Amino acid sequence: xxEAAGGHAMGxxxxxxxxxxxxLFAARALAAQGCRVLLLNRDVKPGGLAEYGxxxxxYKMKTGLRRQFQKILSDPRVTYLGNVMVxxxxxxxxxxxxxxxxxxxxxxxxxxxxxxxGIEGERLPGVYHAKDLxxxxxRLPPFSEQSYPMGRRVAIVGVGNVMVDIANYCVHFCDCDxxxxxxxxxxxxxxxxDREFEDIEDAFDRDLYRxxxxxxxxxLEAAGQDPDELLRALGQRPESETQTRARLSFRFLASPxxxxxxxxxxxxxxxxxxxxxxxxxxxxxxxxxQLSVIPCDTVVFAVGDRVDPAAGLPYKDGLxxxxxxxxxxxxxxxxxPVAERPMEDxxxxxxxxxxxxxxxxxARLDAETGIKHVLSRLASKAPRPxxxxxxxxxxxxxxxxxxxxxxxxxxxxxxxxxxxxxxxKELGVEEFKFARNREMLEVLRG
Ligand SMILES: Cc1cc2nc3c(=O)[nH]c(=O)nc-3n(C[C@H](O)[C@H](O)[C@H](O)COP(=O)(O)OP(=O)(O)OC[C@H]3O[C@@H](n4cnc5c(N)ncnc54)[C@H](O)[C@@H]3O)c2cc1C
Numbered sequence: 472x473x474e475a476a477g478g479h480a481m482g483x484x485x486x487x488x489x490x491x492x493x494x495l496f497a498a499r500a501l502a503a504q505g506c507r508v509l510l511l512n513r514d515v516k517p518g519g520l521a522e523y524g525x526x527x528x529x530y531k532m533k534t535g536l537r538r539q540f541q542k543i544l545s546d547p548r549v550t551y552l553g554n555v556m557v558x559x560x561x562x563x564x565x566x567x568x569x570x571x572x573x574x575x576x577x578x579x580x581x582x583x584x585x586x587x588x589g590i591e592g593e594r595l596p597g598v599y600h601a602k603d604l605x606x607x608x609x610r611l612p613p614f615s616e617q618s619y620p621m622g623r624r625v626a627i628v629g630v631g632n633v634m635v636d637i638a639n640y641c642v643h644f645c646d647c648d649x650x651x652x653x654x655x656x657x658x659x660x661x662x663x664x665d666r667e668f669e670d671i672e673d674a675f676d677r678d679l680y681r682x683x684x685x686x687x688x689x690x691l692e693a694a695g696q697d698p699d700e701l702l703r704a705l706g707q708r709p710e711s712e713t714q715t716r717a718r719l720s721f722r723f724l725a726s727p728x729x730x731x732x733x734x735x736x737x738x739x740x741x742x743x744x745x746x747x748x749x750x751x752x753x754x755x756x757x758x759x760x761q762l763s764v765i766p767c768d769t770v771v772f773a774v775g776d777r778v779d780p781a782a783g784l785p786y787k788d789g790l791x792x793x794x795x796x797x798x799x800x801x802x803x804x805x806x807x808p809v810a811e812r813p814m815e816d817x818x819x820x821x822x823x824x825x826x827x828x829x830x831x832x833x834a835r836l837d838a839e840t841g842i843k844h845v846l847s848r849l850a851s852k853a854p855r856p857x858x859x860x861x862x863x864x865x866x867x868x869x870x871x872x873x874x875x876x877x878x879x880x881x882x883x884x885x886x887x888x889x890x891x892x893x894x895x896k897e898l899g900v901e902e903f904k905f906a907r908n909r910e911m912l913e914v915l916r917g
Contacts, residue, residue: 482506482548483574483849484860486867488557491519492536492831493821493838494579495543500842501577502548506849507860509573509867510544511563514611515553515879515887515911517544519581520822521831523611524602526636526670527644530901536831544881550864551881554908555871558782562876563867565783565817571870572863574852575816575845578784578791578805579838582826584777586789588628592730593772597622597737601633601773608640615906621645622768626740628727629773630654631662635671637771642674642717650674650719651765655726655745655756657691658684658701665708671719673711679720680705687724694747694754722765726758730770739764775827784819785809789826791819800844818845877912887911 482505487494490512498508516522521536544551555562557580568576585600587593599619606614625641627634627650634652641647654661668675681702684691688698725742732738741764745756777789785792785808794801794813803824805814820841821834828837855863871878879887887905895903905911 482854482860483852484572484855484863485509485575485577485845485849486511486568486571486573487577487579488568489513489519489579489581489821489823490517490540490551490553491579491581491821491834492521493581493823493834494519494577495540496835497577497579497820497838497842498549499543499546500839501845502543502546504846506548506574507855507857507864508549509864510549510551511555511557511867512551512553513556513580515908516884517551517553517881520605523606523609525609525831526639527608528901544884551884552868552871553879553881553884554912555876555878558779560781562871562874562878567870568867569817571866573816574849574855575818577841577845578782578817578819578823579821580779580782581822582776583779583782584789584826586772586774586777588727588772588774590727590729592732592737595730595732595737596735597768598730598770599772600776601627601629601637601771602776604637604640604771605633608644610904610906612906612908615904620769621647622737623648624651624767625649625769625771626651626653626722626765626767627771627773628653628740629662629775630660630721631773631775632664632667633773633775635663635667637773638671638674638719642671642715642719645717647717649767650717651722651767652719653722653725653727653740653742653765655724656754657687657694657696657723657747658721659691659696660754672708673713674715674717674719675711676718676720677705677710679718683721683723690724690746694749696747724756725763725765726756728762731764737768737770739766740770741765776822777826778823784817785814791823793819793824800847803841803844816848879911879915883915887914890914 484507486509487498488511490510498510501508557563607619627637638650641650684698691698724745726745728743729741743758744761748755748757780786792806794804794806803818805817807814820838891903
């Protein structure tokens with residue numbers, strides 16, 4: 472990074488789009504090298520899934536992350552504007568941002584698209600995609616304003632950490648009797664962490680688990696797996712002293728085929744039994760043709776997400792296109808498939824680069840790695856004197872103003888959060904969040 476004669480860093484001006492963990496840590500890494508950073512975020516408040524994904528009562532983790540984010544957002548080299556969607560039909564488009572004179576655009580917009588399995592009944596009422604439900608219970612507008620009624624018997628498709636969170640919500644915050652986690656493959660291929668599972672140990676029905684292992688025993692053994700290993704591990708795991716009314720069970724080796732409904736109401740999830748087949752290191756599920764129905768009145772798909780095609784970046788099969796080949800820097804740079812060359816100065820980091828990939832620490836590492844590549848490209852560009860950088864920033868603010876977009880700077884986020892803290896105190900609850908953007912904007916007017 473070039474240094475001015477007086478020793479002041481003379482950086483470049485960079486827009487980071489998305490203020491989840493990836494965008495925030497990207498902003499920090501850029502600012503630390505003297506860049507002037509504009510952080511544009513769809514949501515009024517920063518944090519992304521750290522604010523609106525991490526489970527409801529993980530207050531300590533959320534508070535710790537908020538504190539780190541607050542520090543980044545208080546850096547004078549970082550300007551935050553919430554309530555600004557960058558997308559086709561959004562407050563700004565990718566093309567407009569590119570024309571405004573930034574030295575680089577870093578997209579850290581997460582994975583906002585939905586991964587549909589393409590099965591019948593997937594869009595019926597009572598069938599949800601995990602991200603929407605997670606946004607709902609974590610009170611992210613507009614999901615917080617919509618209703619997501621949960622029935623008595625909930626089938627959750629997927630066996631990762633998000634399944635654990637959804638099950639946690641069902642058994643501790645809803646009026647459910649039964650939660651069934653449905654997996655195409657077997658117990659050895661489960662994707663959740665045992666530490667996370669501890670949060671729902673009190674709902675876990677050990678007898679049903681043993682029965683399920685007995686049911687699939689021949690198929691596990693046929694794949695060279697030892698079911699007794701599972702039973703031994705179960706015996707070694709401490710049992711919960713308390714029990715929830717809702718019981719959690721697993722249905723392994725079951726591939727969803729159709730959501731069954733009567734009169735528009737969900738009555739079950741039809742699945743095809745599978746067997747396991749080894750292919751190198753991978754264990755695949757292969758359909759056996761045998762169908763059965765898991766009775767349930769609610770289905771939640773917790774199968775990961777895709778990036779949002781409407782954001783306006785080149786997109787294919789759930790991902791934004793990056794430079795093909797093995798160049799590590801290319802893996803962060805967006806690829807223009809029409810011109811068949813890299814998109815000049817446009818990058819992706821975090822879940823926008825690899826949808827649904829890991830925890831906050833991983834998104835942070837991905838952002839920091841990406842920014843190293845961005846900085847090394849910027850080094851060959853002429854640095855921008857301060858006033859010029861400010862002119863670029865002001866052009867964005869003026870454009871948003873002219874369009875009547877009520878962009879929310881960080882000082883205003885802090886005001887909203889102060890009112891929310893007051894409200895929580897009045898109500899005697901740990902946390903209070905406004906459910907509507909309108910309410911947050913009213914606080915600012917008031
Ligand atoms: C249900 C769930 C629970 C989780 N629990 C944990 C946990 O307990 N611990 C843990 O470490 N990790 C957890 N994670 C993972 C963690 O949340 C992610 O690793 C991390 O948030 C990904 O960061 P990101 O910045 O890439 O994306 P996101 O966090 O999704 O942030 C994306 C940001 O971009 C903004 N945005 C989106 N589209 C646009 C647009 N078009 N224009 C402008 N802005 C846009 C959004 O407003 C958001 O602020 C959980 C994830 C989920 C889904």
